[in-house]
Amino acid sequence: MGGDAGPAAMLGGMARALKSDRSLRFLLVGDEARVRAELERHAFPAGSAEILHAPDSIESSEKPSQALRRARTTSMGMAINAVKDGAAHAALSAGNTGALMAIAKLALRTMPGIDRPALAALLPTLGEHDCVMLDLGANTECDAQNLVQFAVMGAAYSRTVQGIRRPRVKLLNIGTEELKGTDELKDAAALLREASYLPFAFDGFTEGDQLSRGKVDVVVTDGFSGNIALKTAEGTARFVTDLLKRAFTSSLRSKAGFALSKPALHMLKVHLDPNNHNGAVFLGLNGLVVKSHGSANAKGVANAIGVAARMVRNDITRKIGDDLDNFRAHAFANGQAAE
Template identity: 80%
Template sequence: MTAGPRIAIDAMGGDSGPAAMLGGLARARRKEPDLHFLLFGDETRIRPELARYRGLEQALTLIHTTDFITPEEKPSQAIRRARTTSMGMAINAVKDGQADAALSGGNTGAMMAMAKLALRTMPGIDRPALAALLPTLGTHDCVMLDLGANTECDAQNLVQFAVMGAAYARTVLELSRPRVKLLNIGTEELKGTDELKEAAALLRDADYLPLRFDGFTEGDQLSRGNIDVVVTDGFSGNIALKTAEGTARFVTDLLRNAFKSSLRSKAGFALSRPALNLLKVHLDPNNHNGAVFLGLNGLVVKSHGGANAKGVANAVGVAARMVRNQTTRKIGEDLDNFRAHAFAAEAAQ
């Protein structure tokens, strides 16, 4: 069998630690038997979980460390322990060429700081961005970035995010020319900050890139299915994401309470169960797990801290697809193309 993607795993990150991680790796390997894992963590905690999954040990290399990053740890503290913690060692495995991608469900701020320090940003990228998939009413999910890595962004940052997000959508969603929009307070060209207006002007002129810029969108359109990539600053993106997740939980809880309110409601629940199960699957964050730090010289995937085995498996799948489709190379080619055209335009003036 041809060697597949090598993925470095922080086994100690996430709310459930090795239990969810090992379960996720086993599920992921059933789908993609050529995967190989470098597993970093406390061997005394990992071995009992590993014994539950027959054949998984042959697909991984276990590197023992008892040191790990806590959820409350500050990025500045985490950086100092990058070489001894399970998260830092997984990221450094990508830097050293031992792994093709790293995955953790741990502290997001620490993960970003260590990844940026170890892997550095790609040429043409000022700041890396955190991208994730959001469920929609369309035929596929929607890529959204930035989701919290950069609270303030200028026009160039937003354009870079658009290029990276489109390359990611081409890989994960298998779209040849993704539809890209900027998140704004209105769809009219005159609305929004100067940074948004400038970014929109730059993207309108970039018709040579493998993306289709469709202007602005408002927050209520994110789930409609008419956008492939939504671009925004990390402050707005994080608020939009958390609001969407809270709304999904609100609707789910509202329906649950409504169906418990009377005998007639309970009878209605029995009839509606197939549709409600479909709704549950669509809104389950484990089915959309796997945020990605884009713009680094290496692939780093963030799993949700509360992800179960299914969620971890989906995050592993995201990492594997990015490796197989050479997403980092595609981003670099698109950025080179954008810079070359921008330089030519300046020279012509």
């Protein structure tokens, strides 16, 4: 029921996802009358979807504390409870991000070894793969252990969703030199340098202007800096596209240039289209929850569904748990040796 277009975008995305993967099954949680009306507009395979009626929904402006009190009767709360109860493998919502995080954290709880869940998403780059970035707003303040846990989760996400065998991991900082940054960043870097046995390659620090260059697979930061970096990148992308539109409509000569440049501009548009990178993930919970952008169209929702399906099939929760167990075992062994 969330997002700018509500059930229309969600079921449109479901239709696109089913065209490429007929094995998917959906539990549609929301106002039954509205959902069924939209369901009948598409020719879905028999048995591919069922409706779970939710009498209420959470507004985009609603505070997380208010949403928590109404979780049991809302589509968002009921969808997350379906994951908790085993009726669904993952929950996908385009609704209120703060409410989704609060409800998911309370209902699913954090995994053993995870202090705080993190919000991760894919950013477009000039490289062969998109870049995983976390945290993007779930935690404004983080200590070194939080950042290490984010690195483990982000690397598991990169291996699972993008198929990168040994992702390159960096910490976002104000410089690449080892002496720069906060104590938390320096301590996290020291811990990650010692964790060469984990299935990722820690490669020090990176600055914000390098995020899109394709030289890093996972960027780790606190939610405050991560959210600012993400919004800045999104704003810059819009600035570039709007500037190009203005430039190509300023004169007859520029309009002629636009006609010649159309194939290249189309490639740029596709690369910067947020629908092609849709599907942020709450990592570190005992259950999978995916957040779709509120303005996502059917293509964007289908991409988010694909992210959820790949995480389920590749058992990302188990991979994160195994990596954390490995990290704790080595840390404990090193502690004993030091004593």
